[in-house]
Structure formats: structure tokens, C-alpha cells
Amino acid sequence: MRDWTRYPALELPPILAVSLDQIVRHGYDATSVRKIAGELGVTVPALYYHFENKQAILMALLDHAMRIVTSHVDAALEEAGSDPVARLGGAVEAIVLYMAHHRDLAFLDSERRSLTPANLARYVAHRDRIEGLLRDTIEDGCRAGTFRTSKAAACGRAILSMCQGVAGWYQPSGPQSPEETAADYVRIALAAVEFEQSA
Numbered sequence: 001m002r003d004w005t006r007y008p009a010l011e012l013p014p015i016l017a018v019s020l021d022q023i024v025r026h027g028y029d030a031t032s033v034r035k036i037a038g039e040l041g042v043t044v045p046a047l048y049y050h051f052e053n054k055q056a057i058l059m060a061l062l063d064h065a066m067r068i069v070t071s072h073v074d075a076a077l078e079e080a081g082s083d084p085v086a087r088l089g090g091a092v093e094a095i096v097l098y099m100a101h102h103r104d105l106a107f108l109d110s111e112r113r114s115l116t117p118a119n120l121a122r123y124v125a126h127r128d129r130i131e132g133l134l135r136d137t138i139e140d141g142c143r144a145g146t147f148r149t150s151k152a153a154a155c156g157r158a159i160l161s162m163c164q165g166v167a168g169w170y171q172p173s174g175p176q177s178p179e180e181t182a183a184d185y186v187r188i189a190l191a192a193v194e195f196e197q198s199a
Helices: 014-026 033-040 044-050 054-080 084-101 103-114 117-143 152-164 178-192
Strands: none
Touching (some): 014 033, 014 054, 033 044, 033 054, 054 084, 054 103, 084 152, 084 178, 103 117, 152 178
């Protein structure tokens, strides 16, 4: 099995694990440092010893999220080599599997509105890198005549947004596995870039 398709259970330090649970349950604004400390059984000053404030906790979670998804996308692209179909399919598969396996972590994208300008810029840079990889792959496919779309940048944005949406609806108890869902999204992405399988 390809290593980049494997998404083991999250292993977060206790502070981040409790914080993630609280933010997913109540939202960032309604989550207090005092509540997090109480869940951990520590004092607020003890928590501040590890993180400067609630914003730092959110950013640590987002950094962790982006490290996971970008490492898997990079590995998928490396395995795919120069074939644009394999590259786009691998990138989409890696993103969708992340969204399905780590829905709580992926949910935090909706809390980016709570970031300070500096932290938002840092987070957006991570996201833009993934979008850029998709766009570059599509452009390469267009130059090779493999993809026929004239809107490579728009396709890259649309495909990433489509993949991110999986975290909002996917349920492990549903009719499809993460792998089946990813396969569907790969087909949709290839249709979006106007790829036609040769007979």
C-alpha cells in the first residue's frame, strides 16, 4: 500500500487534543482557555506556559493540519512522476483522504476568520502552495495536450474547494469508504480539466 494514502489516527499533545475537541464542539470564539485548562485538570497559568494564548493554540493546530496534508500531497506527486493524470489524481486522492480521515482537523479551516492578520497570512501561504501544485499540474497537462481546459487556475481553485468540502459532509458510517470517495473525486477532477481517456 502506498504510504501517502495512509492516515493514521491523530497523535496530538493533550493540550492540542482537548483544544481541538472544544473548538469543533463549540467554535473558536466560544472556547475559553479556562475551559481547556479545566478539561486537562491544570491551571490556566500552567497552560500558558506551553502556549502564549488561545490564538497560539489554534495556529499550532492549523500548522499541524497543513504539515499532514502537504506531506501527503508532496509524496503523491513524487510517486506520480511527470504524468499529469497521475499527478492530479494523486494530489486529489491525498487531499480527499485527509479530509475524510481527519475531519475535525480539516474543520479548522472554517476558523481561519479568527486568525490575526499575520497568522492568517501564514496559513493562507500553506493553502496557496497546495492550490499552486494543483494549478501547475493542470497547466503541465494542458501544455502536453492531456487536459483541454483553458482555465487552469480556476480549475485548481475549484478542485481544492471541492475537496475541502468533503470534511463537512463525510461520515465514516456512510455508504462509502474514504478510498471510494477519493476515487469519485479524482474522476470529477479529471472531468473538470477536460481529460478524455484514450480508447
